[in-house]
Amino acid sequence: MKNVLIVDDEKSFLLSLYEGLSSHAADLNIHTAITGKNALEVFGSTHIDLVITDLKMPEMDGFELLAFMSKNHPDIPAIIMTAYCSSEIRKRIDALGSFRLLEKPIDFGKMVESIFDELARRTRGYLRGITLPAFLQLVEMEKKTCSLRITSGGRTGCLYFSEGELMDAGNGAETGENAARDIVSWEDAEIEIEGISMEKGRNIWTPLTQIMLEACILKDESERSKNKDGTENTIEAAMEDWDSALTDTNSGDPDPGGLTSEAEEREEEGKMFSRKLKSLFQAESTSEAEKKKEEKMTGLKDMLTEFTKLQGVYAVCVVGRDGFVIDSIARTGIDTEMFGAIASSGFGAAEAMGRQLGKGGSSMSMLEFENGPVMFAPVGDEAFIVIVADREANLGLVRLKLRKHGRELATAAAI
Amino acid sequence: MKEGRILDIAHISFLDMIKIMITTSGAASAKGALIRNALKTAESVSLTEYHTFNDYLKGIETATNPITMIEGKSTHHGEFVFGLKDCPFGPSIRNYMEVFEKLPDGFADFTAEFNKPSNVTDQYRVGEGAGVSPFCSVHQPMRSAFAEKIKISGRKIRIYQLGCKSGSGKKGFAEKWIKESRVLKSAVDAILNNHMCCYSLKLLD
Numbered sequence: 001m002k003n004v005l006i007v008d009d010e011k012s013f014l015l016s017l018y019e020g021l022s023s024h025a026a027d028l029n030i031h032t033a034i035t036g037k038n039a040l041e042v043f044g045s046t047h048i049d050l051v052i053t054d055l056k057m058p059e060m061d062g063f064e065l066l067a068f069m070s071k072n073h074p075d076i077p078a079i080i081m082t083a084y085c086s087s088e089i090r091k092r093i094d095a096l097g098s099f100r101l102l103e104k105p106i107d108f109g110k111m112v113e114s115i116f117d118e119l120a121r122r123t124r125g126y127l128r129g130i131t132l133p134a135f136l137q138l139v140e141m142e143k144k145t146c147s148l149r150i151t152s153g154g155r156t157g158c159l160y161f162s163e164g165e166l167m168d169a170g171n172g173a174e175t176g177e178n179a180a181r182d183i184v185s186w187e188d189a190e191i192e193i194e195g196i197s198m199e200k201g202r203n204i205w206t207p208l209t210q211i212m213l214e215a216c217i218l219k220d221e222s223e224r225s226k227n228k229d230g231t232e233n234t235i236e237a238a239m240e241d242w243d244s245a246l247t248d249t250n251s252g253d254p255d256p257g258g259l260t261s262e263a264e265e266r267e268e269e270g271k272m273f274s275r276k277l278k279s280l281f282q283a284e285s286t287s288e289a290e291k292k293k294e295e296k297m298t299g300l301k302d303m304l305t306e307f308t309k310l311q312g313v314y315a316v317c318v319v320g321r322d323g324f325v326i327d328s329i330a331r332t333g334i335d336t337e338m339f340g341a342i343a344s345s346g347f348g349a350a351e352a353m354g355r356q357l358g359k360g361g362s363s364m365s366m367l368e369f370e371n372g373p374v375m376f377a378p379v380g381d382e383a384f385i386v387i388v389a390d391r392e393a394n395l396g397l398v399r400l401k402l403r404k405h406g407r408e409l410a411t412a413a414a415i
Numbered sequence: 416m417k418e419g420r421i422l423d424i425a426h427i428s429f430l431d432m433i434k435i436m437i438t439t440s441g442a443a444s445a446k447g448a449l450i451r452n453a454l455k456t457a458e459s460v461s462l463t464e465y466h467t468f469n470d471y472l473k474g475i476e477t478a479t480n481p482i483t484m485i486e487g488k489s490t491h492h493g494e495f496v497f498g499l500k501d502c503p504f505g506p507s508i509r510n511y512m513e514v515f516e517k518l519p520d521g522f523a524d525f526t527a528e529f530n531k532p533s534n535v536t537d538q539y540r541v542g543e544g545a546g547v548s549p550f551c552s553v554h555q556p557m558r559s560a561f562a563e564k565i566k567i568s569g570r571k572i573r574i575y576q577l578g579c580k581s582g583s584g585k586k587g588f589a590e591k592w593i594k595e596s597r598v599l600k601s602a603v604d605a606i607l608n609n610h611m612c613c614y615s616l617k618l619l620d
Contacts, residue, residue, distance in 0.1 A: 320534060321441070321444065322535060324450075324534055324535045341451055344440070345440045348444030349441075
């Protein structure tokens with residue numbers, strides 16, 4: 001018999017769920033709470049196997065409840081009921097496997113299926129409870145304003161959110177993006193949540209997803225340098241690891257049954273989680289064949305094709321600084337010649353502004369439009385690349401790809 | 416009656432507009448804009464066919480040749496090499512210099528940019544040292560693009576820009592196109608003694 005706690009401030013909804021689940025009384029013992037605070041009382045008196053919670057509630061909301069669980073019951077799985085969830089964020093949260101999202105109004109059949117599925121995964125032993133990255137995705141999704149106090153292995157840090165956007169971070173040694181990258185990579189994090197009493201200035205402009213990805217790569221780099229003495233510690237190396245990790249993830253079963261100790265289990269769990277996190281940002285599964293093809297690509301067209309494989313990218317042009325297109329791959333309907341001419345003017349203007357302000361040469365410019373961004377980056381001295389994407393695009397991945405292939409692109413685009 | 420200096424405001428504005436383009440979006444982008452503009456002009460020209468090369472030369476004399484219409488009469492020096500006595504932008508430059516004494520800032524950078532190897536200058540066989548002012552980036556590609564609309568004896572023609580001379584008398588040579596068109600550099604140099612621009616014409620198979 002499993003104890004399931006359902007937390008929602010709508011009493012009639014709770015009652016209907018309770019009655020609906022009574023047909024599974026042989027397997028499930030249902031407990032209910034109308035606020036997070038009530039839920040804590042249940043935790044105090046009963047061993048809970050699964051929590052199903054709404055996020056918006058008076059007194060103590062779902063975020064505070066999840067934060068409490070991360071600290072006191074980190075292994076209890078949770079199902080989150082939410083009224084709004086974009087497909088992109090749902091995909092990310094689902095892939096993290098930390099908790100499951102159910103969209104309101106609730107499909108009862110789906111809920112029953114989710115409950116038994118989560119309990120079964122828990123029984124198999126490789127599901128973790130509330131994890132920090134999943135929690136952060138939730139904060140972003142729900143556009144929550146709060147500050148999070150994160151504790152892990154004797155370290156403490158803070159993340160400040162305003163309407164779901166990461167504004168600042170501090171870990172005692174650093175602030176801003178560096179601190180954020182450090183904090184989000186912490187494992188077994190305990191989360192405490194509080195509202196922001198003072199207006200917090202913005203110190204972080206990079207999207208949360210990108211920070212999480214970079215944190216993941218940095219962590220890999222660090223592990224790589226620990227494991228392989230003398231190995232060059234570069235972003236390229238990290239990307240290679242990333243590709244390898246993805247390949248492993250795609251091809252293998254984690255098989256927790258083969259683990260021999262709790263320490264090994266946790267280590268394997270951490271690795272698997274890391275792989276999942278990386279895979280969130282990968283536009284498509286990278287097969288071994290594709291990976292080899294990427295390594296071998298030499299032609300400019302091949303390189304541009306790699307960019308168009310990234311999620312949400314639908315046009316890539318390498319343009320001479322004079323605005324004449326060197327090569328391009330674009331959806332039909334885009335006049336690349338005209339686009340190149342306009343882009344040259346825009347890129348030239350950005351560079352001219354940098355020079356006027358004494359900022360030096362540009363490394364990357366981005367224009368954000370209603371329907372997605374356009375990114376520009378220099379390719380050698382004579383050309384630049386323009387990437388047109390939609391709103392679903394993962395800009396972090398685009399940036400990494402640019403960094404990875406910058407030199408090859410410059411060579412291939414050389415006039 | 417002395418009228419004093421009268422400015423052609425179109426000339427002044429054009430030169431200043433180039434300066435602004437260089438300042439706001441860089442010499443490369445400004446160069447591209449001028450070249451594109453020149454190529455766009457050429458797109459509107461209709462195809463002209465000459466039975467013989469002599470007919471082509473007659474077209475120059477009668478100023479009915481499309482190239483002559485944009486740059487004035489050129490002189491054939493034999494072996495399909497031509498010299499142009501006056502730069503079509505000469506009046507603009509003189510008019511500007513009369514008032515402001517020197518050309519706008521940024522023109523030297525622009526000219527250097529035009530002379531750099533690039534896909535478009537390769538395609539139209541211009542620049543590569545033959546540019547002596549920003550106006551060359553309009554004139555030279557425009558002439559080459561006009562030439563693409565001309566046939567002699569049913570054969571397409573191609574122009575190679577060999578050299579150019581600035582108002583101050585400084586000569587610029589396009590070593591790449593001189594070599595490719597197999598014209599002696601000394602011949603180009605000699606033509607530029609009495610002309611502002613030198614190019615060769617090639618009949619394609």
